[in-house]
């Protein structure tokens with residue numbers, strides 16, 4: 001078995017269905033709440049913003065959702081993605097653990113994000129939408145949406161968090177190459193952006209602000225809708241091609257993970273990996289093992305480890321419904337760490353529910369220890385990880401070293417959800433000792449949540 005380095009599936013093994021966890025959650029998901037009347041949001045309320053089929057999937061209790069042939073046809077460009085065994089990393093760590101990773105960096109934009117971008121662009125085009133707006137942190141999601149829109153002949157407008165826009169010009173160029181318009185956020189294009197710039201013309205931006213701008217742009221223009229790259233159920237559903245393929249790949253070599261690890265920004269890539277295992281092990285109870293599920297986040301944006309489980313908005317200008325999630329407060333401005341995709345104040349409500357129920361465990365690391373781990377990985381396995389999945393690598397190394405101490409030959413599976421070839425500036429800063437180890441202060445989180453409770457005193461009374 002040690003001779004196996006990678007497992008590659010044939011194209012006909014690209015899944016034909018996405019898996020939806022909603023009918024299989026341990027408790028019903030708390031509904032999205034309309035901030036104007038405190039009542040649950042109805043699907044119709046979301047149709048102005050999102051393509052209708054995405055809204056249908058958002059509220060669907062169907063366990064298996066067919067993947068349209070047109071979407072599978074685009075998936076064929078890079079799917080199925082390989083599953084690797086990190087033998088050289090195991091040898092370097094001298095661990096008895098076996099480390100496997102599913103690699104999504106082979107997609108043209110370089111991450112898992114096109115799994116949903118292609119689907120969202122397809123559904124939008126099919127209902128006659130001419131333009132999709134969105135936000136992007138690191139530029140991974142924006143480039144994935146630009147890529148998806150290009151295949152179905154619609155325009156993409158991407159509001160890119162200003163500090164990433166400046167740190168990562170190559171992703172902007174990639175988006176423009178695929179035909180998208182890219183605007184640094186906060187911008188003068190929207191009311192939400194102008195308000196922020198009035199107070200601070202040099203504001204570094206945040207995902208929360210960029211989301212507000214993209215939503216405002218969509219609702220103030222005809223034939224324009226909005227696409228989100230994480231957090232919502234339909235987005236996570238589209239990512240389950242990852243876990244379904246990984247299950248099949250591990251089965252081919254008679255393996256099953258004891259531990260599944262992924263980084264979490266909004267929770268879509270990690271959920272895409274672990275949901276199909278959750279279904280088999282926790283719901284059907286048919287798996288040979290019940291894997292431990294570990295979500296990893298930055299100490300600079302510690303949503304799951306230090307946030308509060310309550311209703312909050314998904315964006316800074318409070319345009320989104322209230323979502324029950326672990327949150328750092330919608331006015332959270334994270335320090336400008338390099339893992340731009342992990343700088344979001346909330347998380348997917350399904351993932352938050354599973355954390356609350358103790359099914360998923362969370363841990364946080366600072367960016368210095370994360371880049372140290374990423375460097376070990378690059379120097380053993382050769383692949384350069386994006387800063388986001390480097391958080392998962394740090395956790396995997398810790399777990400593998402614990403296996404060494406306890407002499408436990410565990411099987412670890414993690415998601416390498418993107419490559420870091422457009423993040424070399426971050427590696428440069430790390431190699432030159434210029435990366436600070438940010439930790440977000442607890443008092444600031446408490447202050448944000450206190451402000452939220454003052455804004456909506458009735459929040460405590462909502463029965464969910």
Ligand SMILES: Cc1ncc(COP(=O)(O)O)c(C=O)c1O
Pocket residue numbers: 111112137138140141229230231263264265266267268269270340341342386388389417418
């Ligand atoms: C490479 C990469 N990984 C992870 C994330 C975090 O998002 P999620 O938790 O939804 O996978 C992002 C978000 O932009 C990303 O670009």
